[in-house]
Amino acid sequence: MKAKITYKPNGQKKKNLFSNLLKSDVLKDICILTTNQEEYEVIIDNSNKGVNIGRLVFVEYKGTKHYVTLSEDKAEGRNSTLQSAPTVLNMFIADKSRKKTLNFYFVEHTGNLFTNYLQFGYKLLMTVGYKFLNISRVKNANVAKFADRTPFSSLDELINWRNKTKKRNASNNSSYITKSADSVQIYAKTYGASKYESTLFAISSFILTDRPVELYTIIEGNLKHLPKSSLASIAQYKKTYPHLKFEIHNTTLKFDRIKAGEKPNSIKLRDACYTYNLLDRIGPKKCALCGCEIPEIIQGAHIWPVAEIKKASLTDEEKFEHATSGHNGLWLCQNHHKLFDTNILLIDDQGQVKLTNHILDSNKQFIISVTKQDKIQELVLSPEFLQYVVNRNKVLDITHVQSIL
Ligand SMILES: [Zn+2]
Structure with missing residues (x-):
């Protein structure tokens, strides 16, 4: 034969x-x-x-x-x-x-x-x-x-290789894959060759993780969705791995607005948009203050907080721009994020990291021991970033502070 x-x-x-x-x-x-x-x-x-x-x-x-x-x-x-x-x-x-x-x-x-x-x-x-x-x-x-x-033997290995192949300091405006404690997120371009890469990311995620996968397809030009054949493949894999939770969100990641009485889904899309813009501007998740790179505990931390943005006299569109700008934030681990949100750690208008004087010396010593940077990295310190610092600090007391080192 x-x-x-x-x-x-x-x-x-x-x-x-x-x-x-x-x-x-x-x-x-x-x-x-x-x-x-x-x-x-x-x-x-x-x-x-x-x-x-x-x-x-x-x-x-x-x-x-x-x-x-x-x-x-x-x-x-x-x-x-x-x-x-x-x-x-x-x-x-x-x-x-x-x-x-x-x-x-x-x-x-x-x-x-x-x-x-x-x-x-x-x-x-x-x-x-x-x-x-x-x-x-x-x-x-x-x-x-x-x-x-x-x-790839794990999703972490895949993400790590992916990050190695991308240039830092440059906005590639391409597809990204990352994860949080709750889910894997894929930000998939639907444009050009990236749409096929996006399909490979999605299917690899099914194979490598049992965590829910959220696929954000980024709509560009006239291309509204991933190719039909790719969506069919993804659907077939969903059948193969029925225990997997999998959601596709089709989004421009740009033109969704902060609406009155936000619904959970629009908050979710806003968060996704913010994460995408941070990945695009400053690269993979890594705490700016201690260097931790465990994606499950790294979060995007707003400089000018969303609650303050909402109070400002701006149009909805402008509010959305500020709330999702890749300049309005940095990556912090959960501990540093909380210390920053509660204004125990502060950033001054030169990008220097400061520590409030209003806590116990023993706690200061602890924070100093887990904080490796006394200045925010140059890559993060854009003029827009420093303007957000000024906005943030307007309502804060930054006189009773000391250097972190
Ligand atoms: Zn940290």
Whole structure:
């Protein structure tokens, strides 16, 4: 019995891209790696103009369907490789067959397909079930750098890798994943290639955590939602993991208003918007005063408090802007957040951290022992941030204070 190999010949931009890539030695290799034998016949699929959007080679043998997505032949842009694989993942999930496998195959290529970002992407693909057929014998000087070729073992590991691949000090305005004590939050772009990355984040979260997952899809331009195929995949996973609590909020994260008598859901969206803007402006969760990075106990701390913003004579729109601005806050651990909210710790208009004199010396000593910064980091100290400090301190007594060190 021969394996049946089916593929569409044309690339999205290049005619006959796959007919040219898939020479007999490549097809034979794919055949052996998926079916353990080398006999095959080829079927060229010319439906839909033969455009192969998933870079897919489909191998059928003895009732098993093997989905194989191909790497790029030329490394172009960080996202193009990660567009095809989620597309094939969606097809794979939609296929109700019981005997099926999901695979990634590196074709001969030019350029670096092992950048830090792509290494992160491959680990994501492994986490959602991709088997990498031939990575160990890829001819690429950079492949050795990708030493850790295993799926993510925890959501913390995933978040940590993700943070490493992002530049600090720069607003990337991209998708984020983080968590709190109650849930995992994914802020998913619906625009461009990020929408596929967002699908991978969502499905990886199902696999790696039993905590509720909240997916905030950020609406941009005319793109209102994640692609239908991605939503279908997510729905299928919800069926697979029925104990998981999963919510999708479609939001602009910008134009929701503080309404009179706020409903819990609008407060939730406002909080989500604030968290997103802080992640975007100052990076991953890390307490600005002690360096703690345990996401469950790190919170966004307002400089100009929401209660004060509500009292100000501003339009609803302006209030919302101030309440959710990434400049109006910093990350603090729960202890430092509480100490700041109760004005035991203060920040002066130069960004220096101060301690109130109105507490016991023994408690001062304790606070000093757990506080490592006497000045807020430069990254956080924008002019807007310092203006929020001025607003906050207007109603506070900042004369009876001492330095933290
Ligand atoms: Zn802290």
